[in-house]
Amino acid sequence: MKQLNLFIELTRLKKPIGFMLLFWPCVWGLTIAYNFKYDLEIYFFYLLLFFLGSVLMRSAGCIVNDIFDKEFDQKVSRTKNRPLASEKISIKLAIFYSCVLCLIALLVLLNFNSLTIILALGSMPLAFTYPLMKRFTYWPQLFLGITFNYGLILGWTAIHGQINLVPFILYFGAIFWTLGYDTIYGFQDIKDDEIIGLKSTSIKFKNKPYLILKVFYLFFSISLILTGIMTNLNIYYFLLIFIAISQMFLFQIRKVNIDDANNCLNIFKSNNFLGLIIFLAIIIGKIQ
Numbered sequence: 001m002k003q004l005n006l007f008i009e010l011t012r013l014k015k016p017i018g019f020m021l022l023f024w025p026c027v028w029g030l031t032i033a034y035n036f037k038y039d040l041e042i043y044f045f046y047l048l049l050f051f052l053g054s055v056l057m058r059s060a061g062c063i064v065n066d067i068f069d070k071e072f073d074q075k076v077s078r079t080k081n082r083p084l085a086s087e088k089i090s091i092k093l094a095i096f097y098s099c100v101l102c103l104i105a106l107l108v109l110l111n112f113n114s115l116t117i118i119l120a121l122g123s124m125p126l127a128f129t130y131p132l133m134k135r136f137t138y139w140p141q142l143f144l145g146i147t148f149n150y151g152l153i154l155g156w157t158a159i160h161g162q163i164n165l166v167p168f169i170l171y172f173g174a175i176f177w178t179l180g181y182d183t184i185y186g187f188q189d190i191k192d193d194e195i196i197g198l199k200s201t202s203i204k205f206k207n208k209p210y211l212i213l214k215v216f217y218l219f220f221s222i223s224l225i226l227t228g229i230m231t232n233l234n235i236y237y238f239l240l241i242f243i244a245i246s247q248m249f250l251f252q253i254r255k256v257n258i259d260d261a262n263n264c265l266n267i268f269k270s271n272n273f274l275g276l277i278i279f280l281a282i283i284i285g286k287i288q
Contacts, residue, residue, distance in 0.1 A: 007097065010066065010083045011059035017269050019058035021181070022148055024275030025174050026050035029155025029167050031282045032231060046158055049108050050151060056105040061127055063098040067091055068131040076192040078261070116157045123150045134193075138204035141186070145178030166230050173223020177271075180216035183209070184252070185268040188261040202258075209258050217248040224278065228285060237285025244277045 012018050030050065034043050066073065066084040073085035083089040109120050126147045133140035149171055156167035179201060186193070186202030187209070194203060205212040224244065228237045252270060257263040 006083045006089055010063055010089060010094065010097065011101075012062050013055075013059065017272055018062070019054045020272045020275065021178075022058050022151065023051055023054035024272075024279065025149040025171075026054060026151030026155045027275075027279050028170060028174075028282060029152035030158060031155070031279065031286075032166065032170070032227065033156045033159035036286060046112075046155075049111055050155065053105055053108050054151070056101050056108065057127065060098045060101040060105065061130075063094050063101070064128050065131040067094055067098075072196055072198060075196050076189055078189060078192075112154075112158050113161050115161055115163075116154050119150075119157060120154055123147065126150070134198045134200060136199070138199040139201060140199065141179050141182040141201045142175070144182055145175035148178050149174035166227065169230065170223050170227045173220040173227075176216045176219035176223075180213050180220070180248070180252075181268050181271045183213065183216070184256055184258075184264050187256075187258040187264045190258075206258070209256075210253055213253050213256075214249070217245075217253065221245045221248070231285075233282070233285030234287060236287070237281045240277060240281035240284065244274055244281065247274050247277065 008014055027047065027050065030043070030046055036043070066082055069079075070084050070091070073079035073082050079085060084091065084094055109117055112120075126143065130140065130143045130147055133143045137143075152171045152174055153163065153167050157163060183201045183205065186200040187206075190200070190202050190206060193200060201212070202209075221241075224241050225238070227233075228241065247270070252267050255263070256267045
């Protein structure tokens with residue numbers, strides 16, 4: 001039981017916000033691409049596959065992140081008690097866990113078409129090198145955005161077997177969504193990160209955080225509107241997207257307090273609700 005609890009802690013399974021933020025872009029891409037005049041069995045099957053894939057890959061990613069960041073985590077108050085940082089789990093065992101999770105994820109991936117499989121495998125270097133970026137650039141959140149929203153492309157190709165401009169428009173915008181919410185998340189550790197020499201957009205824009213968050217969320221908002229226009233979604237889509245945009249500008253940006261770690265965490269977690277709103281907007285927007 002102790003090892004199970006350590007595994008759950010290592011993979012953050014008790015903190016679903018991580019894999020949900022990975023899951024929502026997959027759902028958006030799949031839902032935009034799917035023709036709901038056909039049997040829904042395939043749609044729900046793919047939803048399940050993307051959910052399993054999100055949980056598995058997020059869990060494996062957390063392990064890899066903790067392996068790379070073990071020494072840094074030991075110096076940060078929020079992370080010093082993580083299983084690897086506190087040496088409750090060995091690096092060898094952590095690597096074993098990560099490999100098993102990746103193997104199971106591969107079995108899930110093999111249920112998709114060839115293009116989706118190839119594209120997903122091509123994203124692996126990004127997924128496992130992201131933790132290193134904070135050592136070299138103030139833009140690790142950009143790399144996270146490129147990686148975390150990649151499922152949006154996969155959701156589209158799972159249905160169409162090819163790529164066009166529509167998923168790329170939303171994918172581009174979703175990268176800015178991640179830049180926004182992970183910048184907010186990064187304010188929790190900004191003091192410790194500066195002391196130990198790590199970089200982030202939170203540090204880079206600490207003197208003008210509200211302006212940069214507005215820029216990030218503006219790009220995401222534009223992509224949501226363009227996606228609705230390009231796919232001929234109905235008026236209800238745009239009404240719900242207005243709610244989503246309001247959540248970003250009137251709640252997240254206005255309510256965030258960059259000096260309050262708990263506040264930053266709660267604002268960050270609210271993006272799970274935002275992901276749900278956008279999903280519902282796409283579903284309802286496709287009703288003719």
